[in-house]
Amino acid sequence: MKILLTGASGLVGSAFAQAATRRGHQVTGLVGNHPGSVPGLAAQRTADLTDEAALTATVLELFPDAIVNCAAISEPAQCDADPARAQALNVALPATLARLANHLSARLVHLSSEQVFDGTSPAPYTVKSPVKPINLYARQKVESERLVHTAAPDFAITLRAPLLTGNSLTGKRSLHERLFADWSAGKTPKVYTDEFRQPCTASNLSDLMVELLERNDARGVFHWAGADTLSRYELARRIRAHFKLSDTAAPLETITRDGDPRAASKRQASLALDLKPLAGVVKTPIETFAAQLDQFIIPPAYRAWYFSA
Template identity: 60%
Template sequence: MKILLTGASGLLGSAFARSAKRRGHHVLGIVGQFSGSVDGLASQRQLDLRDLNALESLVLETFPDAIVNCAAITEIPSCESDPETSAQLNVALPEKLALLARHLFATFIHISSEQVFDGKQSLYRRDSTPNPINEYARQKLESEKRVHDLATEFATTLRLPLLNGNSPSGTRSLHERLFQTWSRGQTATLFTDEFRQPCLVDNAADAMVELCERSDLKGVYSWGGDKPLSRFEMGQAICKHFGLPESLIAPAERGDDPRFANRQASLAFDLTPLSGKLKTQPQAFVDQLDSLIVPKPFRAWYNSL
């Protein structure tokens, strides 16, 4: 299968490229300013994804069997401070890709976020009503609507949670950001009352490849690890995995502090609508940790301990 992949140099995109290659697929990856090579790509192109005309020309030139969209601006502060710019990638890009997928009769896998929900329910199901509480989440929900309005027969949206993994830059994922904090001589403050259902990026990528190969799983689904954990519990497990002292993390409560009003308290999901149909299965957090390595930018700090 020929697959066009946006966001190929990111944490999720690079994992997808590796997974797709293992399953024998030919992946053309689109990167932005990333100058290195991405393992798993059959070919790699630099393109400003805000240039929708150039994107259209490339898609029509390559005529892929599937389009996978991993490109997004995911930082909540960036979306809040400049929603017009972030919407170019978070809304206009997937809308254009959906239109092109429909034109080519191609499968379209669009990545959305757990954050379309408000975090007030104990468990979210496939038919739960979204209620975004920040600009990033609002843009992701709008992208879902536009994608499925334009390409209902071809599109699958996958709502993903907090991701673990080893990114090309070594600075993108959960454990990598903790290492960045520690290498600066700082203690990482982690909430005991904020819960997420973290997922290894390689596991999510395997699920995405399966979705590319299936014609019967269109619509919107959630994916994640096997159960929710507090941020502090994740930090404890990461410290233990790397043999680091737990004193590197400090517990805190988000409570009703207005500074965290745009962060959800708990995002837990029923994954059975999708896990019951895929060979790939949700992983326990402890099993996810087995794949993590010390990030390259912080190995000198780690080795100095």
């Protein structure tokens, strides 16, 4: 299968390139300003994903069998800081890719987010649960889902992904990498004891994406996440313990939503996802957090600090 991949240098994009290549697919990756090569790509191109005409020309030239959209501004604070650029990448880009996928009869996988929900439900959110976004990023993801499935109803898959873990190309993007960045700089990360997430690795999510592309019956919106729902504090504590770091070398400051209600108004308390109908049907396993920890490496930029800590 010829696959066109956007956001190829990101945490998920780079993991997907390797997962798809392992399965024998040919992946052409579009990157922004990433200076190096992305492992797993058959070809790599630099592209401005906000330039619709140039993007359209590239897609029509490559004529892929499938398009995978991993490009996004995924940090809510960054969306608030530059809403126009966030709108271009989080909404306009997937809408364009969906129109092109429909034109080419190409499969499309679009990544959305658990954050389309408001985080107040005591039960895990199902794919049929009403969406209720509480920040700009989440509103953009809701809009992107609607546009994608309107433009390419017969070809599109949307995966609502959780907090993602793993090893990025830059060593600075995932949860444990950001903790290492703070600790090595002498900072104390503030972590919520009453915010709960259900993380999985980018590589596990990528394996699922490849599997769904290979299944001709997969269409619509799906959820994917890990097996464990844990507080942000518990996630950070387990990462620290896994790397055998002391409380002194790797301190954590616990905070609660009540302590900062203004920030909490744009943050979801609990984003547990019901993984049906995929759970028990797909071959990709649902990862425990313990299994995720075993895959984490010490980010290269912080190894000198780690071995002196």
